[in-house]
Amino acid sequence: MARENGDTGRGETWKKQVDDIKKIFDFKEVLGTGAFSEVVLAQEKLTGRMFAVKCIPKKALKGKESSIENEIAVLRKIKHENIVALEDIYESPDHLYLIMQLVSGGELFDRIVEKGFYTEKDASTLIRQVLDAVHYLHKMGIVHRDLKPENLLYFNPQDESKIMISDFGLSKMEGSGDVMSTACGTPGYVAPEVLAQKPYSKAVDCWSIGVIAYILLCGYPPFYDENDSKLFEQILKADYEFDAPYWDDISDSAKDFISSLMEKDPAKRFTCEQALRHPWIAGDTALCKNIHESVSRQIRKNFAKSKWRQAFNATAVVRHMRRLQLGSSMGASMDSSNPLTRPNQTNCAVSMSSTLSQHPSWSRLALASVIKCKFCSSFKNS
Numbered sequence: 001m002a003r004e005n006g007d008t009g010r011g012e013t014w015k016k017q018v019d020d021i022k023k024i025f026d027f028k029e030v031l032g033t034g035a036f037s038e039v040v041l042a043q044e045k046l047t048g049r050m051f052a053v054k055c056i057p058k059k060a061l062k063g064k065e066s067s068i069e070n071e072i073a074v075l076r077k078i079k080h081e082n083i084v085a086l087e088d089i090y091e092s093p094d095h096l097y098l099i100m101q102l103v104s105g106g107e108l109f110d111r112i113v114e115k116g117f118y119t120e121k122d123a124s125t126l127i128r129q130v131l132d133a134v135h136y137l138h139k140m141g142i143v144h145r146d147l148k149p150e151n152l153l154y155f156n157p158q159d160e161s162k163i164m165i166s167d168f169g170l171s172k173m174e175g176s177g178d179v180m181s182t183a184c185g186t187p188g189y190v191a192p193e194v195l196a197q198k199p200y201s202k203a204v205d206c207w208s209i210g211v212i213a214y215i216l217l218c219g220y221p222p223f224y225d226e227n228d229s230k231l232f233e234q235i236l237k238a239d240y241e242f243d244a245p246y247w248d249d250i251s252d253s254a255k256d257f258i259s260s261l262m263e264k265d266p267a268k269r270f271t272c273e274q275a276l277r278h279p280w281i282a283g284d285t286a287l288c289k290n291i292h293e294s295v296s297r298q299i300r301k302n303f304a305k306s307k308w309r310q311a312f313n314a315t316a317v318v319r320h321m322r323r324l325q326l327g328s329s330m331g332a333s334m335d336s337s338n339p340l341t342r343p344n345q346t347n348c349a350v351s352m353s354s355t356l357s358q359h360p361s362w363s364r365l366a367l368a369s370v371i372k373c374k375f376c377s378s379f380k381n382s
Contacts, residue, residue: 015091024090025053036060041102051087054098061096068096074142082133084153084166105154105161109303112216113296120254123216124286126152129163130209131281135272138202147208148189149215149303187228188221192236192264203266206275210261217254217291218246219298222262238264246294253278253285 018024025042032039037056044051061068075086075098088099105111108126112118130152137144144165154161191207214222222240225231234240240262242255257280263269270278279285 015089015096018090018092021053021055021090021092021095021097025051027053039100050102052100052102054100056096056098058094058096072098077140077142078137080133080136082129082162082164083136084164101164103153103155103164103166105156105158108149108152108154108163109299111154112292113299115292115296117290118292118295119288119290120217120251120280120286121288123213124254124280126163126216127209127213128276128281130165130212131272131276133165134205134209135276138205138272143202144205144208146189147205147212149212152212187231187235188223190235191266192238193266195232195236201266203269203271206261206269206272207263207266209272209275210258213254213261214240214258215299217250217258217295218243219295220246220302224302238262246298249287249289249291249294251280251285251287253280253283254287257281 024046025044028041028043030038031041031052037054037060040053040055042051042053043049056068072086072089079085084103085101086098087101090097090099115122130147134144134147147165151166153164153166155164189208189211191204194204211222223231223234225234242250247255257275257278260270260278261275275281
């Protein structure tokens with residue numbers, strides 16, 4: 001039997017002590033591995049419920065305890081239908097285990113490509129859910145700082161499944177001490193003020209949502225260049241266009257919505273609250289014309305699986321569920337509880353290290369500052 005422990009000094013007990021986690025959970029399959037942790041599909045023996053268990057060796061946390069404490073502090077505060085939930089925390093002599101809600105619907109790009117019909121209205125509905133979740137975070141004083149398509153997963157395989165935000169490894173509580181100025185996130189989605197090494201705020205998340213909305217309507221990123229310094233130059237200038245012919249069939253309302261979020265000046269940029277009131281989200285200006293062929297073609301071209309799939313293989317969940325023939329018999333328990341930690345959520349050290357290898361000038365651009373990743377030693381300029 002697990003026993004609760006881990007008083008944080010604020011009267012909170014959140015870690016359950018256990019000698020052997022496998023007495024409580026039946027580990028099924030490794031869903032993803034990172035430099036300092038792995039995520040395992042696991043079934044709780046007592047209830048039969050499925051979870052994603054993030055297994056973190058304590059030796060990997062030495063000197064980095066504050067990083068994991070930050071993630072846990074953030075995750076424990078969050079309860080939102082579009083955000084992957086932290087269900088429980090166990091501690092053994094050698095490991096820390098984060099019991100995460102299992103999401104089984106797969107990745108955003110996979111779903112769009114697989115659809116036969118996809119419209120602006122679909123994109124609007126998806127972005128509304130993201131905005132609602134991020135608005136919730138912002139009201140709680142939490143800035144995600146790494147919003148991108150890879151961190152958006154579907155709750156279940158059903159057509160009308162809700163979208164879920166995962167990976168809070170780079171999230172930050174506003175007012176938690178230092179001013180946010182650390183260069184972090186993924187280059188193609190970061191706001192100009194982050195690249196400019198200026199202090200920044202929750203407005204960085206709104207910029208990232210604008211970038212995601214842009215991609216959802218055309219299938220390619222607003223900023224791209226093989227030369228990293230030129231890529232950063234584009235972002236710093238907010239130099240993007242609605243290119244023909246890809247944007248010819250997209251509404252002016254959609255373009256106005258994106259422009260309001262991808263505004264260079266964070267003071268003029270739409271907040272989540274303002275974005276939620278925009279006609280493209282709250283009204284009926286999002287078109288219902290099928291844009292699937294064009295968008296899916298561009299997604300396949302610009303976001304090959306090797307690029308958008310990182311440490312966590314979201315489809316492994318679906319594959320394993322089918323193999324176990326859990327299907328509909330598990331539906332009820334999945335609706336009442338479940339998790340995912342994608343190796344993004346697994347651990348941003350993986351995504352950031354791959355980012356650094358793919359974009360070496362990202363670390364150079366960071367000058368003497370540190371790109372902080374959870375669980376890992378900070379990446380410094382070479």
